[in-house]
Amino acid sequence: MAMYVPLFSSVYARYQGANRDCPRIISLDEAFAGVDENNIRDMFKLLEELNLNFIMNSQILWGDYDTVKSLSICELIRPNNADFVTVIRYHWDGKVKELVIDEVEEDEGVSIA
Template sequence: MGESDVVFDEGNGYFYGTDFSLEWKPRPAEGAYELEVQQLNELLLKEKGRLMAEDMEKITRHFRAKIYAEKQKLQDSGQVVNYMDLIRGALDYRQWFEFHMYYYRGQERRKELTNSAFHRFSGGEKAMAMYVPLFAAVNAQYQKAQNVDHPRILALDEAFAGVDDKNIESIFQLMQKMGFDYIMNSQILWGCYRSVKNLNISELYRPGNSGTVTVISYHWNGCERLLEEQ
């Protein structure tokens, strides 16, 4: 099981007030030849030279059983069987786990984050509820690395679109708290917030219908954005 907790206060941009937690648990084996997710994960993470013939047979039986069971469900319901979809579904590790997100405020009892609860949230809480699972999942993967000094990089396209400046700053603070480095692109985001200590920024400038694109470089030092000499 994995879990990540973040506390968020929309009032001042610090993480205090509303607590979010994400839990993921392995789904139980459903068939006689299926492996428990933890056992399957251990076998798949083994180096190729250390896999025994018995291990390979267990993995083969597991996926064969998963594919056969799903094929039977489709046939019983009269649906068309697509073997590519069956194989893709069996190999999709996201289906090997159950994900549950919870929230609570102060001394309240922890509650599961349902769609109805999400729609009652403020803008800041909605933003955190969307990004906490993403960051928690990436953080869990990086924690598996043997080298603790490896880069912890996030790459986001159209980062934080639709999120206001106050809440974007809180999200940057969350990334800082988790020790992430990041590469982002956006039409409007500069990243110049007090929670960001250092940031290199590249602006792509194309005036009018010009056939060339100019790259303008800046550096944010935590206090001001400075134009870099070309």
């Protein structure tokens, strides 16, 4: 946690000089590794309070904490070292994590996903 608070604060300060409509993105690899659940919850709360957009990856992190208002979650699955990766999408609305299923519509013989 001693690393993340100064990191988030410096990113926030840097974005203060940007246009108001610019994305405020922070990206973390192996996000919050070694941080306990309560502190992870608080880190997401801090990200929300600083109004930062984030992209994170982790083997165990879902981000579905009560301190997160809304979140798009992508689970990548590569079965048995296959030559492909399947993406399973979820949406967190602050209370419930739901599987996102894209509906395919037919429009004059063309599939739209």
